[in-house]
Amino acid sequence: MASVSLKKIHKTYAGGVHVIKGIDLEIADGEFMVFVGPSGCGKSTMMRMIAGLEDITDGELRIGDRLANDLPPVDRKVAMVFQSYALYPHMTVGENMGFGLKINGASRDEVKAAVGRAAEVLQITHLLDRKPKALSGGQRQRVAIGRAIVRKPGVFLFDEPLSNLDAGLRVQMRVELAKLHKELGTTMIYVTHDQTEAMTLGNRIAVFNGGHIEQVGPPMHLYQQPANTFVAAFLGSPKMNLLPCEVSSPSGQELLVRLSDRASFNTPRSDAARYAGQPRRMTVGVRPESLAVATQGNGIAAEVVLVERLGDVQVVHARVAGTEAVVTVKLPETGQALASGQSVVLRPEPGSCYLFDEDGKAA
Numbered sequence: 588m589a590s591v592s593l594k595k596i597h598k599t600y601a602g603g604v605h606v607i608k609g610i611d612l613e614i615a616d617g618e619f620m621v622f623v624g625p626s627g628c629g630k631s632t633m634m635r636m637i638a639g640l641e642d643i644t645d646g647e648l649r650i651g652d653r654l655a656n657d658l659p660p661v662d663r664k665v666a667m668v669f670q671s672y673a674l675y676p677h678m679t680v681g682e683n684m685g686f687g688l689k690i691n692g693a694s695r696d697e698v699k700a701a702v703g704r705a706a707e708v709l710q711i712t713h714l715l716d717r718k719p720k721a722l723s724g725g726q727r728q729r730v731a732i733g734r735a736i737v738r739k740p741g742v743f744l745f746d747e748p749l750s751n752l753d754a755g756l757r758v759q760m761r762v763e764l765a766k767l768h769k770e771l772g773t774t775m776i777y778v779t780h781d782q783t784e785a786m787t788l789g790n791r792i793a794v795f796n797g798g799h800i801e802q803v804g805p806p807m808h809l810y811q812q813p814a815n816t817f818v819a820a821f822l823g824s825p826k827m828n829l830l831p832c833e834v835s836s837p838s839g840q841e842l843l844v845r846l847s848d849r850a851s852f853n854t855p856r857s858d859a860a861r862y863a864g865q866p867r868r869m870t871v872g873v874r875p876e877s878l879a880v881a882t883q884g885n886g887i888a889a890e891v892v893l894v895e896r897l898g899d900v901q902v903v904h905a906r907v908a909g910t911e912a913v914v915t916v917k918l919p920e921t922g923q924a925l926a927s928g929q930s931v932v933l934r935p936e937p938g939s940c941y942l943f944d945e946d947g948k949a950a
Contacts, residue, residue, distance in 0.1 A: 606798050782824065
């Protein structure tokens, strides 16, 4: 096992395209770290630099106690699992899993023993004599992971390994990967654009955006205390509602949040006195599950635009009165029946609102 240290890492391609912009990150020995972010944010490039498949333009990469900037991939003691599985079609499952050991000079008995142990962990012993074309997508991914396990790396690197699987298999494989990490205790770095995978798998999450890291921390810390509007909107499904507003505190005890001349609400906040005086232009964030819906009374006046019924929940999209902003609300299916065109009042739960300044940073 090994820790991974990234210090002021940069990556610039020919033509001056700067894709990684001074990343600092410490990944502990045995940690499951997830790199998450939208396509093109630099997370896969960072993974490939750790693997040695991309050169580092500037900065320092350490794997364990070794400076790894110029180490060839084979000497880094890392194993990478790709999105495409990358299995040899003419080899059996057992041959695919043991190929890396074989070319490194391991004996036939050593290869057989290592493959057998990995197959047992992954519950694919019965597949060892099959060719990849005879396997399902989930089975092929297990073989790719098994090929990495037999090498006994210090660090596992997973580059969007579940994106080719259907929804049901992705859930199953997430469970299997979490169990695998618990059994092996090896450092794992996992790249994904799927925030559900990030939230359910990682000990910590690094949220990438535009070649830098917006925030790092345990999943629930990032969910409950986002550093800025990017993190707030990226983590959560449906995503957090972010609405421009004016904030003031006439009483010093609670906030008055005005979305428009026809839509405003009061919410308690411990630092409400900071907002006494002239209203401040800010962004208020409310998660869909933190909004209640009523048909009358005080709150945010809105009109239902669309209702999505998903079996156990209904997702309501409503336009805030006096604005073009559409708010998403997540409600139990057993709640009130709503319909398009219906006038409603939205009420944030006490203490559920987030505030962000004009630069998008948490206030």
